[in-house]
Each structure stands twice: as C-alpha cells, then as structure tokens.
Amino acid sequence: MATEPLPDRRARGSAAAAVAWKDQVVRPRESEVADSAWPRLATPRLRVDSGSGQVTLRWDPVQGAAGYLVYRGSSPDRPFQVVDHGGGDLVRAVPGPSYADTTGRPGEPAWYAVAAVAAVDAPPGQMSRAAGGIPRASPTDDPVRVEVDASHVLGALPRPWRMVGSEHLSQLLYPKDDRGIDVGREFQDAFRLARRELGVTYVRAHAILHDELSVYRELDGQSAYDFSKIDAVYDALLGLGIRPVVELSFMPHDLARDPNQTVFHYQAIIAPPRDWERWRGLITAFATHLVDRYGLDEVSSWAFEVWNEANLGGFWSGSLSDYLRLYDETAAAVKSVSPKLRVGGPSSASGAWIGDLAAHAVKTGVPVDFLSTHIYGMLPVDVGATARDLGLRGVPVWWTEWGVNPRHFSAVNDAVFGAPFILHGMLSAMGRDQYLAYWVLSDHFEELGPPPRLFHGGFGLLTVGNLRKPRYWALRMLEMLGPERLALELEGDGGGSLLNALATRDGNGGLCVLVWNGTLDQSKVAGDRLLDRQVELRLRNLRTARYGVEHYRVDEAHSHVRRTWEAIGSPDWPDQAGWATLRSKDRLEELDPPREVASEAGQLALRFELPNPGVSLLRFSRRTPV
Structure with a gap:
C-alpha cells in the first residue's frame, strides 16, 4: 500500500526546552526489591596511587557486585561523600576495579574508601578501610608504558558497539524541511x-507505535490495524543492511488510558493501555504481520x-506493577506468534528495575531473552550480576541507550572528551x-x-549533514581493530585507569594498538595539562620484518571538525562554500x-605524547622480512 509523506516538523529546539524536559522526565520510581533480598557483599581491599592531577584507586573485584561506590573525604574519619x-x-x-579521580584539587590530600553494590538501587556494602592520596600539582615526565605481547591471543575481540540508538525511524521517510535539508x-x-564504517548491524529507536505511523485505530468499537507505514520504515532500514530492535512504544491514542499524558516535541503518549486484551491483540497482530x-x-x-524507561514518570504514567503487567502481556503476545521471537526489558533508565524484572521472571516464569537498561555519563556496571543475585542467569545484557551526557544541547556532546569516554565504556563492556x-x-x-543549528550539543555521533564528531571517530577506530585481541600490560601514572589501551592482530601479521587518555570528570571537558601523558609503546614477540606504521589521532587539533566550523565563523547553517570547507576536514587525521x-x-x-582528552590508533602492517 502506498504511504503518504510524513509531516515536516518546523518547531525548533532550545536549551530552555532541554531544561523543561529534564524537569518533567527525571522522576524516578524506586525499586520494590526488598533490601533483604540482596546478598551480603565482601568488603573491597583498596589501594591508592597518587599521580599528576589524579589519584588512581584499585581494588580486588567482589563476587556478586554490580559496581562500586567511590567515597572521598578530607580526613580518614567518616562521613565521606x-x-x-x-x-x-x-x-x-562505577564498574571497577580501578578508577582515576581527577575531581580533587591538585596538591590537596584526600582520603578514599570503596563499597560494593549488588544493584544500582541496592544499599551499599561495608566501606573499605580508608586510604590517602594526593593529586600532584606538577606534570609528570615519566611515560606510561604500554607493552603488547604479539604472540599472546586472548580470544576474539568483542564488538559491543555494533548496536546504536536512534531517534524515531519514521525520519527515514521524511521530506525536505523548511531549510531545504533532505532529512x-x-x-x-x-x-x-x-x-560501512562502524560495522553497525542493529538499531534501537523510539516510537514505532506512535500515531504518526497510523498503526492503531478503533472503528465502531473494534480494533483496526494498519502496518503499511511501518512496512515502509522497515523496508528502508533493512535495505540499508541494519535490523531493528523493536522498542514497543508509545501508546496509540485510541488505546491509551489517558491520551493527554505525553512526552517529547512529537507528543508521544506515555499512558498504559486502557484495555489489556486490546494491547495484547495489537502486539500479536504486529508480530504476526512482521513474520508474514x-x-x-x-x-x-x-x-x-x-x-x-518506565521507571521515569516522564515516560510512563503507570506504576511498576503496571509495567510488569505490560511486560507479561507483551511477552505472551510475542511468544504466541513464535517462541523463536526474542523479547526483553525493562529498558529502564539508570540501570534500575533490573532486579524487579529478574525477581518477577524467576517467580512467574515469564520469558526474558535479554535484559536492557540505560546509563549516561558513567561507564556501564555489571547489571547481569544483579539478575544473577536474584536467580535469573544466562541472560545477555543490552545497554540500549548509553552516552557521555544525558542532556541534549550539552557542549560535551560535540567535544573530544567523548572519544576516550566511549573507549573506556566499550572496554568495560567487552566480554560481559x-x-x-x-x-x-x-x-x-x-x-x-x-x-x-549545525553544532548545538546534540546527542548524535553525526551532525546534520553527517559530519563525523570525535565520538564517531572513536567507534571508527574500534571497528578498524583486528579480529584477535592481544594481551597487554600498562604501567605508570594513570596506566589502566586514566590511560588505557587495546591491541589486536589480523591474519596477515598486522597489528593495531588503540591508546586513549580520558577522565570521566566532566569539569575537565576542555582538558587539563596535568593529565597529559607520554606513552612508551613496546611490542614484543613480533615476527622479524619491516612494518609500515600509520598513526591516527583524535584530539583538539585532529579529527575535530567543529574547530573548522568555528574557524569559518560558527554559522548556524553553512552556505555552500562553508559545507565544502567542512567536508574537506571531515576525516580521520594522521x-x-x-x-x-x-x-x-x-x-x-x-x-609519543597523548593529551587529555586524546586517542591514538597505531596500525602496524607487516611488509617484508628483514
């Protein structure tokens, strides 16, 4: 069936809208898992190393821990913050078992302690004994040593970045907007x-059931379905070589308990269904149609x-019990079409409700094929441990939203800071x-x-016009790595916490080493010279040969097209000559x-020197025997 063009949306976003949106959305609901349900976790054994501009904390992993709270105080006496x-x-x-604190004042002593948590919304275990450290106020001349063993293969390199998030996929069908941009x-x-460049195979996006796609109506008291516009969306997506993670949201108007409860510029309805049988019928019909x-x-x-994110009041006006009912009805509908179809959740903000869904699944037997949740500005913690602590085992974890900052219109989204942040996060997730x-x-x-405007602190890895931001280049560098992960060791000031690395090899004797220097501390978005480092890279157990070396870099002066935009006057929307200049600099630079x-x-x-923030990718291609 032919589909009508989707509407051009002419309203403009703003930072003020972002503040209002945050005030509306961030109203978390508490978990209902009793504190007594969580295991008693061991107390971490903490070690502290002082360095230039930072203090590195290291501890032994605690069995059953999802993550760790890091505390700091001005003396060894409690309370810490x-x-x-x-x-x-x-x-x-934080995921641990190391953490670089760069939030302290250089030269000022601080005391630290660490406590394990079984879930992000569970009470912490006992704090470790306090240990002191001082972020030094002078730069370091000693290099961080990265030593790679080219003969020691750890296994295949995991690639957790091959799923990305997206705004609603109906934009694939949008016409030109009022600026002449072909959206x-x-x-x-x-x-x-x-x-092509990131290896992405899956996308997870909002609002496939939004009324914009005319999926559900009630005519003469009967449910009526029309999946033709969804077909156009998924036909386009599959034609691009990418498969959907079908986020079943938001509520169609005619099925909503209260259709006036909405979120977003495009008025997505966040209410539970007014009729559970009709919701189940919609999901059954939808899944059946997709299979057909x-x-x-x-x-x-x-x-x-x-x-x-049903745990936030701005995305779900029902209760936790309403959400669990929604999950039960949806899972039953999907599995009624075929037990081979995968269903999961809770798709929560901030790692929450993992325990609630896990406990519910263990109690009722409702299928959970994957656990999904979201986090921003932090590295992913081990929410799989949370589920295992409550008896749900062997279920893969999908972080279906993750980013450097939860705020749209935030300058950090366009900054180099996000590139090493991404690499810290991907390293934390690998193998887990x-x-x-x-x-x-x-x-x-x-x-x-x-x-x-072109650069506005948007969430995207790509700008309007598809210029690549530093975060995009970080993912591109990951995808350029070889298939086999190699063992490596890091030593020196911030090695393994502030500065980290990955090394791989391919089947032709080539090697790649990815090294990054970045803090999680967002007061350092513009960098800090105390955190710059020298890197001494050593490769051992190589075949005797000559190697071609390519050294790619992301930092303030390389692979950072926003700087070019600023150099041409920061126009809201560049003219033709401006676009040509920007595209000439839209590349991964050596x-x-x-x-x-x-x-x-x-x-x-x-x-070589590696500033903070900064990323280096070195590729060694074996040429000829010596």
Whole structure:
C-alpha cells in the first residue's frame, strides 16, 4: 500500500526546552526489591596511587557486585561523600576495579574508601578501610608504558558497539524541511555510514507505535490495524543492511488510558493501555504481520523491547506493577506468534528495575531473552550480576541507550572528551555485555524539536549533514581493530585507569594498538595539562620484518571538525562554500606521515605524547622480512 509523506516538523529546539524536559522526565520510581533480598557483599581491599592531577584507586573485584561506590573525604574519619564526576546520571556506581579521580584539587590530600553494590538501587556494602592520596600539582615526565605481547591471543575481540540508538525511524521517510535539508536522505546516509564504517548491524529507536505511523485505530468499537507505514520504515532500514530492535512504544491514542499524558516535541503518549486484551491483540497482530512479511528466520534475528524507561514518570504514567503487567502481556503476545521471537526489558533508565524484572521472571516464569537498561555519563556496571543475585542467569545484557551526557544541547556532546569516554565504556563492556548502544547516531533528533543549528550539543555521533564528531571517530577506530585481541600490560601514572589501551592482530601479521587518555570528570571537558601523558609503546614477540606504521589521532587539533566550523565563523547553517570547507576536514587525521620501521629481536618501541582528552590508533602492517 502506498504511504503518504510524513509531516515536516518546523518547531525548533532550545536549551530552555532541554531544561523543561529534564524537569518533567527525571522522576524516578524506586525499586520494590526488598533490601533483604540482596546478598551480603565482601568488603573491597583498596589501594591508592597518587599521580599528576589524579589519584588512581584499585581494588580486588567482589563476587556478586554490580559496581562500586567511590567515597572521598578530607580526613580518614567518616562521613565521606560519594565522588561525583558530573556525568549527570542518577547512578554513582562505577564498574571497577580501578578508577582515576581527577575531581580533587591538585596538591590537596584526600582520603578514599570503596563499597560494593549488588544493584544500582541496592544499599551499599561495608566501606573499605580508608586510604590517602594526593593529586600532584606538577606534570609528570615519566611515560606510561604500554607493552603488547604479539604472540599472546586472548580470544576474539568483542564488538559491543555494533548496536546504536536512534531517534524515531519514521525520519527515514521524511521530506525536505523548511531549510531545504533532505532529512530522509541524510538519515538514510547516516545509517549507510554506520553500517560501512562502524560495522553497525542493529538499531534501537523510539516510537514505532506512535500515531504518526497510523498503526492503531478503533472503528465502531473494534480494533483496526494498519502496518503499511511501518512496512515502509522497515523496508528502508533493512535495505540499508541494519535490523531493528523493536522498542514497543508509545501508546496509540485510541488505546491509551489517558491520551493527554505525553512526552517529547512529537507528543508521544506515555499512558498504559486502557484495555489489556486490546494491547495484547495489537502486539500479536504486529508480530504476526512482521513474520508474514519478512519471514520467521529474519524476524527471529530482531528483538522486541518492552517500552522505554518506565521507571521515569516522564515516560510512563503507570506504576511498576503496571509495567510488569505490560511486560507479561507483551511477552505472551510475542511468544504466541513464535517462541523463536526474542523479547526483553525493562529498558529502564539508570540501570534500575533490573532486579524487579529478574525477581518477577524467576517467580512467574515469564520469558526474558535479554535484559536492557540505560546509563549516561558513567561507564556501564555489571547489571547481569544483579539478575544473577536474584536467580535469573544466562541472560545477555543490552545497554540500549548509553552516552557521555544525558542532556541534549550539552557542549560535551560535540567535544573530544567523548572519544576516550566511549573507549573506556566499550572496554568495560567487552566480554560481559553483549551490546553497548551509543545514543544516538544522528543529530536529526526531534525529542525537543528539530536541531536549531549545525553544532548545538546534540546527542548524535553525526551532525546534520553527517559530519563525523570525535565520538564517531572513536567507534571508527574500534571497528578498524583486528579480529584477535592481544594481551597487554600498562604501567605508570594513570596506566589502566586514566590511560588505557587495546591491541589486536589480523591474519596477515598486522597489528593495531588503540591508546586513549580520558577522565570521566566532566569539569575537565576542555582538558587539563596535568593529565597529559607520554606513552612508551613496546611490542614484543613480533615476527622479524619491516612494518609500515600509520598513526591516527583524535584530539583538539585532529579529527575535530567543529574547530573548522568555528574557524569559518560558527554559522548556524553553512552556505555552500562553508559545507565544502567542512567536508574537506571531515576525516580521520594522521598525527604523523606513514613510515616504516624494522623490528629488532622481535621487538618494536615507539614514544609519543597523548593529551587529555586524546586517542591514538597505531596500525602496524607487516611488509617484508628483514
């Protein structure tokens, strides 16, 4: 069936709208898992190392812990305060077992303690013994040593970045807007880039049941379905080589308990269904239609996620029990079409309600094929441990939203700071969480209205016009790594906490080493010279050969197209000449020209400066035997 063009949305977003939106949305509901249900966790054993501009904390992992709270005080006597590095999320726990605190005043002593938590919304265990440290007020001349063993393969490199988040997918069908921007074409091009350069295979997006797509109506008291516009959306998406994680939201007007309860610029209805049988009928009909159109083998490779952030009052006007009923009805509907179809949740903000859904599933037997949740400004913690503590085991974890900051119109979203942040997060998730989906791919994002100017602090990895931001380049560098992960060791000031690394090899004798320097402390978005480091990279157990070396860099002076935009006067929307200038700088830049080096006795050594924030990718291509 032919579909009508989707409407052009002409309202503009603003920072004031972002503040109003945050006040509306961030009203968390508490977990109903009793404190007594959580295991008693061991007390961490804390070690503290002082460094230039930072203090690194290290501790032994605690069995059953989802994460750790880091406390700081001015003396070893309590009470301490939980360290807040300004990420903006409700969660304060870090994954551990190391953490670089850069929030202290250089030269001023501080005392630290750490406590394990079984869930982000569970009470903490006993704090460790306090240990003191002082962030030094002078730069360090000693390098951080990164030593890679080219013969020690740890296994296949996990790639949790291959799922991304997106604004509602109906934008794939949008016409040109009032500025002449072809939104639909640019949105499709963004997915083409993500597929080709980032390896993305899945996208999770809002509002597939929104009335914009005319999915559900009640005519003469009967349910009526029309999936033709969804077909157009999914046909376009699949044609780009990307599959959907079908977030089942928001509520169709005619099915809503209260259709006046809405969120976002596009008035998404957040109310529970007024008739559970009709909701179940809608989901059954929808899943049946998808299987009929695309085939069971194809749709069973997708996934159905139940709602979005129902633990926040701004996204769900019902209660926790209403959400669990929604989950039960939805899971039953999906599985009635085929047990091969995957369904999961709770799709919560801030890692919450994982325990509630896990306990509910253990009690009732409702299927949970994946656990999904979201976090911002923090690294992902081990919410799988939370589920296991309550008896739900063997369920993969999907972070279906994650980002450097929870606020749209935040300058950090366009800054270099986000590049090492992404790499810290992906390293934390590797081998533990199946997906860590960055939110979102494109600045074509309408929750608060269409973007008001080119660089506006938007969530996107790509701008309007698909210029690549530093966060995008971080993911591109990850995708450029080889298939086999190599063992490495880090030593020195901030090694393994502030500064970290990954190393890989390919089947042709080539190696890649990705090194980054970044703090979670968002008071340091513009950098801090005390946190700059020298890196001494050593490769050992190499084959004797000559190697071509390419050194790619993301920092304030490289692979940072916003600087070019500022140099041409920061126009809201560039003219044709401005776009040409910007596109000429939209590339992953090399720090040095390519060169050749020879291994000696199976070793290579290089030394380079790495600012904070900054990322280096070094590729070693084996050329000829020496």
